[in-house]
Amino acid sequence: MSPQRFLSKSESQVPMTAQALVAHVLESGDFYAAVAVHGIADARQRQRLEERLFGSRRDVLMLARWEHTPANVLDALSRLEHMPLARRVVKHRNTGGSTLKHQFSQSDDPALTGLLALHANTPAPLLLQIAMGDHDQVVLKGLARNPSAQPEVLRLLAQRFPRRFDKEIASHAAVPVDLLATLYHRGDKFVRAAVLAHKHVPEALLLQAAKSTETLILRALVKHPQLPAALVDTLSQHKDNAIRAALATRADLPVHLTARLALDESDSVRRAVACRADLAPTLMQMLAEDHDPWVRQWLGRNPMAGKHVLQKLALDIHEDVRRAVARNPNCPITLLEKLASDHRSWVRAAVAYQPNVTSCLMASLARDSAVDVLSGVAANPHTAPALLKRLVFSEELDVRRGVILNPAAGPEILLPLLQDPYYLHRVMLASSPKLSDQDKWQLRDDPDARVRFALFQWLAARALRPVADRYFYRRKA
Amino acid sequence: MNTILVVAEHRRGEVRPVTLELITAAQQLKTAADDRVLLAIIGQEAESLASQLQWAGVDEIIACKTNSAEFEPELAEQAVSALIVSRKPIAVLLPHSVDSLGYATAVAVKGGYGYATDVFKLAYDGGALVATRGGYNQKVNVEVDFPGHACAVMTIRGGAFKPVETVAAPLLTVDDRSELSARSRPLEFIEQGGGGDIDITTVEFIMSIGRGIGEEANVEDFRELADNIDATLCCSRPIADAGWLPKSRQVGQSGKVVSACKLYVAMGISGSIQHMAGMKHVSTIVAVNTDPGASIFTIAKYGIVADIFEIQEELQAQLA
Ligand SMILES: Cc1cc2nc3c(=O)[nH]c(=O)nc-3n(C[C@H](O)[C@H](O)[C@H](O)COP(=O)(O)OP(=O)(O)OC[C@H]3O[C@@H](n4cnc5c(N)ncnc54)[C@H](O)[C@@H]3O)c2cc1C
Numbered sequence A: 001m002s003p004q005r006f007l008s009k010s011e012s013q014v015p016m017t018a019q020a021l022v023a024h025v026l027e028s029g030d031f032y033a034a035v036a037v038h039g040i041a042d043a044r045q046r047q048r049l050e051e052r053l054f055g056s057r058r059d060v061l062m063l064a065r066w067e068h069t070p071a072n073v074l075d076a077l078s079r080l081e082h083m084p085l086a087r088r089v090v091k092h093r094n095t096g097g098s099t100l101k102h103q104f105s106q107s108d109d110p111a112l113t114g115l116l117a118l119h120a121n122t123p124a125p126l127l128l129q130i131a132m133g134d135h136d137q138v139v140l141k142g143l144a145r146n147p148s149a150q151p152e153v154l155r156l157l158a159q160r161f162p163r164r165f166d167k168e169i170a171s172h173a174a175v176p177v178d179l180l181a182t183l184y185h186r187g188d189k190f191v192r193a194a195v196l197a198h199k200h201v202p203e204a205l206l207l208q209a210a211k212s213t214e215t216l217i218l219r220a221l222v223k224h225p226q227l228p229a230a231l232v233d234t235l236s237q238h239k240d241n242a243i244r245a246a247l248a249t250r251a252d253l254p255v256h257l258t259a260r261l262a263l264d265e266s267d268s269v270r271r272a273v274a275c276r277a278d279l280a281p282t283l284m285q286m287l288a289e290d291h292d293p294w295v296r297q298w299l300g301r302n303p304m305a306g307k308h309v310l311q312k313l314a315l316d317i318h319e320d321v322r323r324a325v326a327r328n329p330n331c332p333i334t335l336l337e338k339l340a341s342d343h344r345s346w347v348r349a350a351v352a353y354q355p356n357v358t359s360c361l362m363a364s365l366a367r368d369s370a371v372d373v374l375s376g377v378a379a380n381p382h383t384a385p386a387l388l389k390r391l392v393f394s395e396e397l398d399v400r401r402g403v404i405l406n407p408a409a410g411p412e413i414l415l416p417l418l419q420d421p422y423y424l425h426r427v428m429l430a431s432s433p434k435l436s437d438q439d440k441w442q443l444r445d446d447p448d449a450r451v452r453f454a455l456f457q458w459l460a461a462r463a464l465r466p467v468a469d470r471y472f473y474r475r476k477a
Numbered sequence B: 001m002n003t004i005l006v007v008a009e010h011r012r013g014e015v016r017p018v019t020l021e022l023i024t025a026a027q028q029l030k031t032a033a034d035d036r037v038l039l040a041i042i043g044q045e046a047e048s049l050a051s052q053l054q055w056a057g058v059d060e061i062i063a064c065k066t067n068s069a070e071f072e073p074e075l076a077e078q079a080v081s082a083l084i085v086s087r088k089p090i091a092v093l094l095p096h097s098v099d100s101l102g103y104a105t106a107v108a109v110k111g112g113y114g115y116a117t118d119v120f121k122l123a124y125d126g127g128a129l130v131a132t133r134g135g136y137n138q139k140v141n142v143e144v145d146f147p148g149h150a151c152a153v154m155t156i157r158g159g160a161f162k163p164v165e166t167v168a169a170p171l172l173t174v175d176d177r178s179e180l181s182a183r184s185r186p187l188e189f190i191e192q193g194g195g196g197d198i199d200i201t202t203v204e205f206i207m208s209i210g211r212g213i214g215e216e217a218n219v220e221d222f223r224e225l226a227d228n229i230d231a232t233l234c235c236s237r238p239i240a241d242a243g244w245l246p247k248s249r250q251v252g253q254s255g256k257v258v259s260a261c262k263l264y265v266a267m268g269i270s271g272s273i274q275h276m277a278g279m280k281h282v283s284t285i286v287a288v289n290t291d292p293g294a295s296i297f298t299i300a301k302y303g304i305v306a307d308i309f310e311i312q313e314e315l316q317a318q319l320a
Helices: A018-028 A031-040 A043-053 A057-065 A071-078 A083-091 A097-106 A110-118 A124-133 A137-145 A151-160 A166-171 A177-186 A189-197 A203-209 A215-222 A229-235 A241-248 A255-261 A267-274 A281-287 A293-301 A307-313 A319-327 A333-339 A345-352 A359-365 A371-379 A385-391 A397-405 A411-419 A423-430 A437-445 A449-464 A467-476 B018-028 B046-053 B073-087 B104-111 B216-228 B237-241 B308-319
Strands: B003-007 B036-043 B060-065 B091-095 B114-125 B128-135 B140-145 B152-156 B171-176 B205-209 B232-235 B263-267 B284-289 B302-305
Touching: A018 A031, A018 A043, A018 A449, A031 A043, A031 A071, A031 A449, A043 A057, A043 A071, A057 A071, A057 A083, A071 A083, A071 A097, A083 A097, A083 A110, A097 A110, A097 A124, A110 A124, A110 A137, A124 A137, A124 A151, A137 A151, A137 A166, A151 A166, A151 A177, A166 A177, A166 A189, A177 A189, A177 A203, A189 A203, A189 A215, A203 A215, A215 A229, A215 A241, A229 A241, A241 A255, A241 A267, A241 B308, A255 A267, A267 A281, A267 A293, A281 A293, A281 A307, A293 A307, A293 A319, A293 B216, A307 A319, A319 A333, A319 A345, A319 B216, A333 A345, A333 A359, A345 A359, A345 A371, A359 A371, A371 A385, A371 A397, A385 A397, A385 A411, A397 A411, A397 A423, A397 B237, A411 A423, A411 A437, A423 A437, A423 A449, A437 A449, B003 B018, B003 B073, B018 B036, B018 B091, B018 B114, B018 B152, B036 B046, B036 B073, B046 B060, B046 B171, B060 B073, B073 B104, B104 B114, B104 B152, B114 B140, B128 B152, B205 B216, B216 B232, B216 B308, B232 B237, B263 B308, B284 B308
Parallel strands: B003 B036, B003 B091, B036 B060, B060 B171, B091 B152, B114 B152, B205 B232, B205 B263, B263 B284, B284 B302
Antiparallel strands: B114 B128, B128 B140
């Protein structure tokens, strides 16, 4: 990397109060900075900001659609009373509950109701109102899937339209337990399977389902933590591979069944066995010889896999199996050393992301030419600061981003990256808590609008924090 | 009699498969029995590489011998320009690739020819050649014609035409251009992508995972699923940034454009502009996301509002 701009001390101080920050933005006339500080402006400043922001129709339409537009600006936009704008505002994921409510009260556009039924921020009473009054099946289906829909909404839908949305309701996290039972009794096998997959399914239903011969029902049942013990043995011989595979993942599987399933004819069952934390050494050794590479791969990732098994798998002809060993949290350092010189860079990269790599090994990986390996070294919190300082100047932007993403990279390492030629890196640093506001202030005139937006958004959020917090934060940086 | 000139692309001694698609495209431009398709291959090894070009629908292979073993844009520009002057084609078809973009514009501008890039459909309208390409971020199809130009240079989108499958024995002509000189000289060949990893720009079926995957351990479940259904596993940027999949598997603006992909299954991907830049052209997009408002649904042919882990488990169960 060749830093394009010379690192200079900022000429001026960062405005410390909200009012001073907004005043700076008003003076600069920067559109994106104005969006960022709109939420902290006082009434008079806000009016001036809005003159800047909503001056042209093009800007207004752009803001209503821009993914970063904050809730307060969307609220101001919603009061501009423009029909196509209303749809955009309601569609926007940042729009807040009170704005959505306002839009609903102002409009009789049926498309808006559909959007409101889907929106995560739509207030509860509004969702209930839609559930009570609306007849549009598409809108109501969206409502039944809305993660913010409350139990009353789901209950109402189940009452108003029996069976119509039962599958959606049965899959909803907020469905009341008694309703689950109703849905089970009146539902087809798909609804029943959805009920059984629900984490709040009543035990009585599990016992009923145990009598079923329907594969779909048994597949759902076998995953349930409260599976009746008597069923475990029976299901281990079920002809459906998926049922046996699911059984093989159960923590309460008796040892003799684990041993039997380790010999199962279906690859998917043995793959599930290979992930178990309670495998006997003999079983592990057997699975390490399995003809299916995925069985060996899952074993290679298994934190309980013994040293000898890992040693064997580290020599596997499949690179993914060797990589699995290199990603194993308990992979011994001697094996990591071997894998660090694997001929496949994706295996070496796995070593570079390991927390327990020695500094000597890390130094040798830092000389690798593969970008995946170098990115791993750059992102690894255990990499020595001296190495990180070097990687900050890598030609590869992925590697430089690795340093920015490294939780242990301190301000002294990150500082040169404030002038990184790739704007995304400057965006990331503008909102990094590791750099001081004063250091970031040099980004206020950044040629890229997204960088300026990120900086002023950060500063605006800071202006809302208590002073003591800010002091601590700056000291830390 | 019309002539259509196709320029073959090759790398490291291998003719790239996109060349076969260009031959099909060229055949669509033939309107009379005596129209001719010429296939030029440029480089030091042009003559020996010609053996990989024995395809039906080609009337003549022109082995343009230059003095550079690797692709060199200036040599390609000069060789193609000379061929246009001597063979007078009505259309020159090049792959829409990094190589072609290194010289196609120069050929068109210097020769005063018509020019269109990323073309995915070719037709005649009242005798005039019309090329179709995407516009406004692929939101509309733009038809381009070339009034007043005797020749049109076009780069053709990969995957838009079916590759020719039948072999034949076209006439071979050697065109010695070793006198051409370039201002640059290749020093080292650096393979793009993750150390021998699959080239995701050439695969047809992709399953892609995004941040919805949650943690690294889950990536393996989806890799296994992809393996089981013969899909290539790709990802959005956060996944590559975390080192969970190689950088070479990243789709999007700062990743790769999956130009040959025909079926793209997006799992737990929100559909940022940057991600969609790499895949929105795919004809069949299936998106799985718990958020019904996720942008990915605006371009998906089939949208599933569901938990990706449920879908993954269900598919694995079906496959088991
Ligand atoms: C200059 C620049 C270049 C960029 N280049 C690229 C690029 O090349 N490629 C790229 O991908 N990005 C790129 N990005 C990043 C891009 O902006 C997005 O941040 C990124 O694409 C988001 O990835 P995502 O969709 O995986 O994650 P998110 O946006 O976080 O989306 C995750 C999605 O998963 C869903 N989800 C969560 N859990 C589940 C579940 N259990 N089941 C189903 N769904 C679930 C969520 O609803 C959400 O929609 C670039 C950004 C910039 C600024």
